[in-house]
Amino acid sequence: MSDDTGKRDYRDTVFLPRTDFPMKAGLPAKEPGILSRWEEEGLYRQLREARAGRETFILHDGPPYANGNIHIGHALNKVLKDAVTRTQTLLGKDAPYVPGWDCHGLPIEWKVEEQYRKTKRSKDAVPPAEFRQECREYAQKWVEVQIDQFKRLGVSGEWDKPYLTMAPEAEAGIVAELLKFAESGQLYRGAKPVMWSPVEKTALAEAEVEYEDIVSTQIDVAFEIVESPIAELVGAHAVIWTTTPWTIPVNQALAYGPEIDYVLLTPSYDRALNDASFTNADAVSHKKLLVARLLLGAVKARLGFTSHHEAWSGKGSDLAGTIARHPMHHLGGFYAEPRPLLPGDFVTTDSGTGLVHMSPDHGEDDFELCKAYGIGPKFVVEADGRYREDWGWLPRYDERSASVINPTFNAPDGPICSDLREAGALLSASADYQHSYPHSWRSKAKVIYRCTPQWFVPMDRPLKPSPPEGRGLGEGDARTAAAGSPLPPTPSPEGAGETTLRETALAEIEATRFVPAKGQNRIRAMVGGRPDWVLSRQRAWGVPITLFVDRRSGEYLVDPAVNARIVEAVKQDGVDAWSEDNAASLLGPDRDPAAYEMVTDILDVWFDSGSTHAFVLESDEWPDLRSPADLYLEGSDQHRGWFQSSLLESCATRGRAPYDQVLTHGFTMAADGRKMSKSLGNTVDPLKVMEEYGADIIRLWALSVDYTEDHRIGPEILKGVADSYRKLRNTFRYMLGALSGFAENERVTDVAAMPELERYMLALLGRLDARLRQAVADYDFNAYVRALTEFANEDLSAFFFDIRKDRLYCDAPGSIERRAYRTVLDTLFHAMVRYAAPVLVFTAEEVWGTRYPDGGSVHLLEWPEIPPADADMDRWDALRRLRERVMEAIEPMRREKTIRSGLEAEVSVPAPAVPEGFSSDQLMTLFISGEVRLHDGDTVKVAKTDDAKCGRCWRLLPEVSEDGDLCARCEGVVAELDAAR
CATH class of the missing domain: 3.90.740.10 (Valyl/Leucyl/Isoleucyl-tRNA synthetase, editing domain)
Structure with a gap:
């Protein structure tokens, strides 16, 4: 085939990239199919089996409330957790993830009461067991909804068997933890001023309170x-x-x-x-x-x-x-x-x-x-x-x-x-x-300090082993308090010199790694100055304070046999087991139920979630888990919430923190930095973002921001994230096309035999690998994503791929140079797809499946091994700086259409700026320009070349006699191909 001038058309001799991987992602339509395949194949279980027996890494999930669709804060939190477990898994560890939900307490009870108010029903007119069942059904509905929403985000975990604080086994576990406090004397009933919501008619924890400016x-x-x-x-x-x-x-x-x-x-x-x-x-x-x-x-x-x-x-x-x-x-x-x-x-x-x-x-x-x-x-x-x-x-x-x-x-x-x-x-x-x-963060109504009889855990009483049966209340009887009489003063602590709960907790804070480090100071100050822990709430939906109080002495009963029956009853029938009808069977034949008051308060929901380390991490239900956890990860508000309640519960019952490390993230703000509010109309719904962009875009956003501080999201920010995603996707698309047909017999196994540029790229990959490993160790996913995208955009697309596309397209298939390039591309592909997998979980799977349709899931792979390569990094860094100067000098001529590409530019560069060892021919290749000369000045000069263009590779070279003729390299390749045909 030839053109009008009679010259041959060489397009069929050029090796252009070929791939079915589309440039347009179509994530909203594509991701659900990938998710369905993972579920059908049981990918999470495959992963557990593949990592069985390996070193474990346990991230314990802090339970969100099951009371509505997920919001952008939920999305950020779960993506961060998923990135942690996926990167640890990639490193070869066994990193299971068991999600959980808080199902008790005012957030859910309040929602059910809202439904009552709409129909003008009174909660007080409904039998307690019936009301609790409605709360249970409400929570279960939202657990199921949120499971689907978290799965849609690409979060991998034990979704078929999450932990729920309302499960009878969990309620029994919470009761068992409470009774440990009672048996060790770390519980008393007394009257103190506590935060109280007159609207919700209950005491509130500090974590349930928000502060607003008022007049x-x-x-x-x-x-x-x-x-x-x-x-x-x-x-x-x-x-x-x-x-x-x-x-x-x-x-x-x-x-x-x-x-x-x-x-x-x-x-x-x-x-x-x-x-x-x-x-x-x-x-x-x-x-x-x-x-x-x-x-x-x-x-x-x-x-x-x-x-x-x-x-x-x-x-x-x-x-x-x-x-x-x-x-x-x-x-x-x-x-x-x-x-x-x-x-x-x-x-x-x-x-x-x-x-x-x-x-x-x-x-x-x-x-x-x-x-x-x-x-x-x-x-x-x-x-x-x-x-x-x-x-x-x-x-x-x-x-x-x-x-x-x-x-x-x-x-x-x-x-x-x-x-x-x-x-x-x-x-x-x-x-x-x-x-x-x-104000109460639920009802938004003002709260007051109100002195009421409550159950407390003392912060400054020495921790002791379980006391003998009949340990007293220590700080008075609520019956006298209710009548308006002052309660007796707190007795002096016994056992001077023993460690208190506050002291134990503060010591454990010092022994815990906090990310960012300032979190340690924050929780230390909170624990150091906090009052006694108020455990009781005056509501219906929650785990009861399962104590019998002697009506004559005011002392709560401490009897291991009674406690064992209480725990077993709750395990069988849930919180409904704590009722007057069961008092006799719980107390046993040797005690008169009439002599005891059954406490009707429920536990602070923070005690529920603070006990999860006991009934989740230490449970046979999830044998993959262990306690203490390697990491707790939640928002910074949990320094006064879950981090603290878990710390206090574990220190009081086990003498140590339930975690070795704590990571906190900030809050997601609107694009203008203001707090998100439905009334302001500035909220960002992650479900709608997934409908428009896909889950991988949310994931890329969540792992790109500096989540250790408050951060922002909005339409323009998401567009920027989508643009970053497009560049990464195109990087993978190029590699897939360039590696089309790559076979093992093409691989260059001797790195030393490769051209210097390939060795340099392997060295750069090794440097990237070290940065990513450090980012994983630091839980710094902002640095992780930044390093990954910068490498893809600057080192690969704008440098290596740009320079080597000529070799890929035009060198002979069997040449050592082209084989070396494709070998390095293969190494890059295997590394980059693994590095990207914890971030772009769906896209990485699509990339891997495009190249290896029968290769299983990318998420079963482990961290890549990068072959060592010797390269003078300083020399190449200097060359790249010179290359940037050349690109900048060529650009105005291209913009003015004096030339159509850099290949038409004849370049003259300062001789002192050229690193030692680079020939003029090598510089032409690296600059993707015409002939390169050296001069004694200090500027880069560019002119349009008079050389003719090769009819196959389009390079303008002195050796080409006229446009359309072939250069020496292309003549040899074409002759070889023609002979083979």
Whole structure:
């Protein structure tokens, strides 16, 4: 065949790449088919069998709640976990993954109650067992939905047998862990202020609380001093400032700072006060006021006086023995009792008046200080946030008795402020104080500190072995607390010098590797300062606190035989086994059920998930697992959640952390850096992303971002990720085409016999391999993906492939040079497809299956072995820098269409810039240019060559007589091919 000039057409002598691997990915349509094949072939089980007996790596899954479709945070979390287990598996380890779900607790109970509210049903009218069954069915539905969604992300795991905290075996395991606390004395019932949700009517853990900015009413209230060793103070008024007016009805004392300077002043006004913000100016102007000197300016601004006269000043310690009375003392009873001024180290001069009103029912500092002086809580505010019906002020049945979290109730014209104003005690009130305030992250309603009888795990009591039967409660009986009597004080810890739970946990934090390292400081601070662990919740859906309490002594029963029956009953019938109907059988024939109270509280759901190391990692149900785990991996909020509850549970029962390493990731934000919110319309649904782009794009995004910090996602970001994916895909497509027909007899086994460029590429691959191994060891998938994509784009596509395509297309099939190139391509292919497999799980499978249709799954392969190769890396790096200068010099001529390609460019380069040993012919090949000359200057010069073009390889060479003729290389190859035909 020849063209119009009579010259031969050599296209049939050129070896162009051939592959069926499409450039267009079509992932949304293709991925589900690959996923189905994996399930049919039992790929996860194949992998377990292939790695059986190998070194294990255990990542323990932190359970998400089963209460809705997955969101982008779920997707990031599961992809990270999958990347960990897949890279460890690739390294040859046995890295099973057992997913799990939190099924108990308020998140699910709240959703079922929402369904009730829509139909105007009351949960209280439904039998508890029936309600729990509805919760169970709700959770099961979403477990099944989320399993399919996580599988669609390409996450590999034990999906046919996940762990569920609502499974009877799991509930029994949780109960068994609780009873270990009871048997060792690390459990007590007492009354302390805890975070309480009046909407959800239960105590909340810190991890269930989020902080939002709100505007509250701030008030200054005068407490008349009736007794003091300082004569000037008698008849004066101690001024307190608060942003929670609703706590004034439960005030029992005032606190001062012993080292703070105080002043007694008489305010003066230069004008008549008519500003509405000063609600009781007459009361201010007729009183002597006691405040901290450093806060005098702020007090003056709030109360509105312009000058003052000082009657006394002194240290807070001088106030010892001073007694005030409640502003509502005229009501008698509780309000007529004296209000002592007590020293409090927590009192500061940051804001307020320097005097703090104490309500032991509603503050941790308040509780501890009052407790030290024999003042106990009164339990006035009930579960729904209203005052008790029998309370002397603001009774429940009064029309003013809205919940204490109701803004109207606390407003300057609300019932509390109105009554204080009428009593002449309200000095100022304004609804303009902006501050951060805790809210329930489920109901979004404000929470309060509320003192209630709860079950606690002490942080600072020495850990001990199980005590003899009948170990007491230690901190009082909730029955007396419910009646309004103060609980007995905590007894002094026994066994001084023994390690406490706090000390054990802090030591284990020091022994644990945290990624990133700052996570260690965060959890250390949290554990170091946390109060006792509140275990109890006043809800229906959860694992019960399976304790029998002696009605006479108030002690909980510790009997191993009873405990064994409880655990076995729960294992058989789940949480419904804990019922009055079963009390006799659980207690056994030697005990009278009437003598015992069955605790009706349920466990904090964090205790459920904190026990998973016990009933999952140590269970025969999953023999591939072991404890402690190598790694726990969750969001950074779990420093106060699952990481911490697991740590405390394991330290209390096993004396060590349940993990050796902890990895935390940040939160996914919108593209503009704002928090995602449905109301803002800036959420990114991973299910929709998979419908548009495919799961591999989400995976590439998740493993590309710096997930150790908060990170972003949005349409433009996803487009950028899709572009990166396209480049990687094209890299694989080129290799598949270039390796078409590659056979073992073509392989060059002696690396030393290969051209220097091939040896350099093998050395680069070895360097990449080391970087990737280090990234896996550091769990730094951002670095992993970056190294992989940079190598594919810069070292392969833009350099090696670009240079060697001429050799691939035009060299003789049997030439050592072409065989060496294809041999290195084969090595690159086997390495790159393995490296990419943990990231692009579907694409890597497609790539592997395209080349090896009967080769099984790529995910059964192990980390590649890279043949060693000697290359002067510095020399080649210098050459590449020169090559970039040449490319930059050629580009303007190509852009201006002076030349169509670099092959038409005659290049002159500075001789000093050329590394030693590169000939002009080699430089022509490496630069993909026409003839290359050297000169003594320091610039790269480019001109259009006058040489003719080879009719086969299209190179412009002096040896070609005219366009269309062949160069010497091509003449030889064509002659060889013609002879073979």
